[in-house]
Amino acid sequence: MTKPRVLISDKMDPNAARIFEERGCDVDVITGETPEQLIARIGDYDGLAIRSSTKVTKAVLDAATNLKVIGRAGIGVDNVDIPYASAKGVVVMNTPFGNSITTAEHAIALMFALARQIPDANAQTQAGLWPKSGFMGVELTNKTLGLIGAGNIGSIVASRALGLRMKVIAYDPFLTEDRAVEMGVEKVDLDTLLSRADFVTLHTPLTDETRNILSRERLEGAKKGIRIINCARGGLIDEAALKDCLESGQVAGAALDVFETEPPAKDHPLFGAPNFICTPHLGASTTEAQVNVALQVAEQLADYLVNGGVTNALNVPSLSAEEAPKLRPYMALAEKLGSLVGQLAHGNLTHISIEREGAAAELNGKPITAAVLAGFMRRYSDTVNMVNAPFLAKERGLDVSEIRHEREGAFNTLIRVTVETAQGPRSVAGTLFGNDAPRLVEIFGIGIEAELAGHMLYIVNDDKPGFIGRIGTLLGASGINIGTFNLGRREAGGEAVLLLSLDEALTPEVIAEAEKVEGVKTVKALAF
Numbered sequence: 001m002t003k004p005r006v007l008i009s010d011k012m013d014p015n016a017a018r019i020f021e022e023r024g025c026d027v028d029v030i031t032g033e034t035p036e037q038l039i040a041r042i043g044d045y046d047g048l049a050i051r052s053s054t055k056v057t058k059a060v061l062d063a064a065t066n067l068k069v070i071g072r073a074g075i076g077v078d079n080v081d082i083p084y085a086s087a088k089g090v091v092v093m094n095t096p097f098g099n100s101i102t103t104a105e106h107a108i109a110l111m112f113a114l115a116r117q118i119p120d121a122n123a124q125t126q127a128g129l130w131p132k133s134g135f136m137g138v139e140l141t142n143k144t145l146g147l148i149g150a151g152n153i154g155s156i157v158a159s160r161a162l163g164l165r166m167k168v169i170a171y172d173p174f175l176t177e178d179r180a181v182e183m184g185v186e187k188v189d190l191d192t193l194l195s196r197a198d199f200v201t202l203h204t205p206l207t208d209e210t211r212n213i214l215s216r217e218r219l220e221g222a223k224k225g226i227r228i229i230n231c232a233r234g235g236l237i238d239e240a241a242l243k244d245c246l247e248s249g250q251v252a253g254a255a256l257d258v259f260e261t262e263p264p265a266k267d268h269p270l271f272g273a274p275n276f277i278c279t280p281h282l283g284a285s286t287t288e289a290q291v292n293v294a295l296q297v298a299e300q301l302a303d304y305l306v307n308g309g310v311t312n313a314l315n316v317p318s319l320s321a322e323e324a325p326k327l328r329p330y331m332a333l334a335e336k337l338g339s340l341v342g343q344l345a346h347g348n349l350t351h352i353s354i355e356r357e358g359a360a361a362e363l364n365g366k367p368i369t370a371a372v373l374a375g376f377m378r379r380y381s382d383t384v385n386m387v388n389a390p391f392l393a394k395e396r397g398l399d400v401s402e403i404r405h406e407r408e409g410a411f412n413t414l415i416r417v418t419v420e421t422a423q424g425p426r427s428v429a430g431t432l433f434g435n436d437a438p439r440l441v442e443i444f445g446i447g448i449e450a451e452l453a454g455h456m457l458y459i460v461n462d463d464k465p466g467f468i469g470r471i472g473t474l475l476g477a478s479g480i481n482i483g484t485f486n487l488g489r490r491e492a493g494g495e496a497v498l499l500l501s502l503d504e505a506l507t508p509e510v511i512a513e514a515e516k517v518e519g520v521k522t523v524k525a526l527a528f
């Protein structure tokens with residue numbers, strides 16, 4: 001088997017390259033390239049490991065013809081076009097916890113730096129001045145810290161601030177009362193937070209809702225003398241308004257690790273503003289955090305490329321390395337059933353349901369559903385896979401339902417896929433033989449037992465003597481060898497199904513001949 005190839009395109013701890021090699025990947029570390037150079041190179045790689053410098057744009061993804069996975073050593077993935085990666089079937093992962101403590105500590109460091117004006121005091125002292133009377137600070141003890149965003153980093157900041165004897169209030173629409181109590185913070189709305197906080201620190205992603213969350217109006221309406229820290233994302237604060245508020249004294253200090261445009265222009269309006277301090281997006285820059293995220297991203301990417309394990313993916317359901325081997329035969333079965341229904345059902349199909357019972361009902365259903373959709377959506381596109389299938393299905397307005405049955409059926413495990421057609425529901429079902437061999441057990445209400453593999457011929461016919469011989473003779477005369485022969489019927493003399501595996505593909509001429517055979521109702525060439 002050829003080794004998966006991985007490109008590390010941003011500066012990353014060398015442990016990442018070591019892990020990739022140890023896990024059986026070929027790895028190249030090529031950093032600092034232009035977008036054009038990356039576009040010229042990316043087609044050779046199965047995996048791409050990045051930090052924030054590499055921009056994974058539509059153009060990069062279009063050139064990435066072999067790419068299966070992108071891993072961000074860090075949290076924010078605003079440098080990756082995730083919708084387009086999803087449409088292209090590329091998994092996008094991040095490492096959501098590796099740098100949280102480090103970033104929270106940076107926010108606390110900036111809060112102290114603001115409270116005691118450390119950067120200015122340092123600069124003036126080293127410039128030969130002794131400005132002892134010019135730097136009157138404020139204590140943090142008993143002050144109120146307002147958190148905007150109380151997720152991983154926000155909650156670590158809260159615990160550190162509580163240790164400093166601050167009172168912590170938080171605004172986060174997704175924070176439950178129970179979690180707020182557990183964190184030791186008071187949940188408030190944004191206006192209350194801004195009217196009460198002495199210090200505000202932001203810890204949300206940049207989204208349509210959070211962009212400009214500290215707008216001019218909110219900054220001007222906040223408690224006078226508030227101090228603001230942003231170690232999350234540029235774009236959360238109106239930078240021009242912040243400058244005006246620093247100049248007027250409405251805001252007593254601001255510390256930014258992140259800017260709307262990075263790096264900011266040399267003449268950025270905030271540079272030189274009173275009580276303004278900044279760092280160049282250093283939130284995650286500690287040795288510990290960089291080792292953590294590099295190890296994690298390499299483990300996750302290698303696990304996906306080598307074993308199919310999915311961890312911390314943003315556009316596909318997770319699948320642990322332990323689950324992956326157990327789920328693999330179920331996903332193979334699910335994909336074949338989806339593909340069979342997709343090849344057989346006619347017309348505009350708007351609803352698909354995926355039922356699991358027995359052992360299949362006990363498993364993580366998301367990857368099984370994604371596998372059914374990957375098989376099914378192949379009727380529309382041959383570039384479909386488990387990543388982009390759910391997106392393509394949504395785009396086409398396909399309604400997907402997942403049903404998990406507690407009941408014990410005739411099979412130890414069963415997956416049934418049903419589509420609604422103009423003629424009513426049509427369903428196929430399958431099981432695993434010996435726990436790992438996918439087998440079809442029912443097709444459109446008729447029991448049958450067949451392996452779905454390679455080229456196949458599907459025929460619906462009247463159950464009459466001599467029919468099988470006529471089909472065998474036709475295929476023999478056409479030089480097509482039959483591999484397996486599978487039969488099922490609704491009742492004796494009623495509708496019957498014939499499913500043959502063939503050693504080669506059927507030609508249109510043979511299909512046309514088969515359609516003329518007496519008793520034939522439907523003929524369809526299938527491929528798996």
Ligand SMILES: NC(=O)c1ccc[n+]([C@@H]2O[C@H](COP(=O)([O-])OP(=O)(O)OC[C@H]3O[C@@H](n4cnc5c(N)ncnc54)[C@H](O)[C@@H]3O)[C@@H](O)[C@H]2O)c1
Pocket residue numbers: 075076077096099100103148149150151152153154171172173174175203204205206207209210231232233257258281282283284285
């Ligand atoms: N400066 C750096 O180097 C650095 C390092 C790591 C992370 N970050 C950034 O820090 C931010 C937070 O990271 P995290 O790991 O805590 O993320 P997280 O997902 O754990 O937490 C984000 C929180 O924001 C909340 N939120 C979402 N929309 C909101 C809204 N409209 N108003 C208020 N809260 C809202 C969410 O409910 C969630 O609790 C991210 O933007 C991340 O990219 C920056």
Ligand SMILES: O=C(O)CC[C@@H](O)C(=O)O
Pocket residue numbers: 051052073074075076077099281283284285
């Ligand atoms: O990689 C970095 O230095 C920044 C990381 C940070 O912004 C993140 O979102 O994880």
